Amino acid sequence: MLLRQFSTCSKTMRKVLPVDLKSKTKTISSQHWLSRQLSDPYVEKAKLLNYRCRSAFKLIEIDDRFKILHPGDIVIDCGASPGSWTQVAVKRVNSDGLNNKLPRGTVLALDKQQIYPIKGATIFGNMDFTVPESQKKLFDYLNGEKVHVVISDMAPNATGVRDLDTENIIKLCYAALRFALQISRNNASLLVKLWQCGELKILENDMARYYSNVKVVKPNSSRSDSTEIFLLGRNFKGLKDSLSTSVLL
Structure with a gap:
């Protein structure tokens, strides 16, 4: 029933155009965004499945x-607002305890913005992940426990200057990587978002120093006209050589 409902809605949405799309009060960019939202099947599917936004399907596809x-996994979701990745993680690791036959996991979600509560997740709102004090709060909360997965959908506020925007998102990726190196258990995974850029290969190589398998991923739910990609590191090797980690740490 749910699939039939989604199929009907998506066909309808493709035909719908905003009545006042050419209103003088709307900028060209907002017109484009509204048109794209109305024709995007993932937007409607997110509503039907009660996800906070369409980005949930990116993590679903990757997982x-x-x-x-x-x-039973311990997951940290960096840059979690509005919480769609957190919602997916909660279900996948059973941190809401709805399935009493499976191990119960833990999901910690943090963002600079406030995050509306999600059952099964511990929320750290109004916290800047890149600030050492914020990361210390996570360490303290875990009380020595190591995590299985660090996921990051973090992105900087766009300035419109491509080189600057690229530099800023790469900094966020390295912040997530440095944090993951310190808090992950062996064989853990790290997933970060970035854009296609010249620095991708450097980041990929740096991750490969600590993860046995590193792969660039572009989910189907990531819009084709977007340069957004994800870098996934699996099978964390651990920190054995302090000299080799000094550059990142």
């Missing part, structure tokens, strides 16, 4: 393919 989330 369906690479199996990085398991019942």
Whole structure:
């Protein structure tokens, strides 16, 4: 029933155009965004499945393919607002305890913005992940426990200057990587978002120093006209050589 309902809605949405799309009060960019939202089947599907936004399906696709989330896992979601990745993680690791036959996981979600509560997740709102004090709060909360997965959908506020925007998102990726190196258990995974850029290969190589398998991923739910990609590191090797980690740490 749900699939039939989604199919009908998506066909309808393709035909719908905003009545006042050419209103003088709307900028060209907002017109484009509204048109794209109305024709995007993932937007409607997110509403039907009660996800906070369409980005939930990016993590669903990645996990369906690479199996990085398991019942009982400890997951940290960086840049979690509005919480769609957190919602997916909660279900996949059973941190809401709805399935009493499976191990119960833990999901910690943080963002600079406030995050509306999600059952099964511990929320750290109004916290800047890149600030050491914020990361210390996570360390303190875990009380020595190591995590299985660090996921990051963090992105900087766009300035419109491509080089600056690229530099800023790469900094966020390295912040997530440095944090993951310190808090992950062996064989853990790290997933970060970035854009196609010249620095991708450097970041990929740096991740490969600590993860046995590193792969660039572009889910189907990531819009084709977007340069957005994800870098997934699996099978964390651990920190054995302090000299080799000094550059990142």
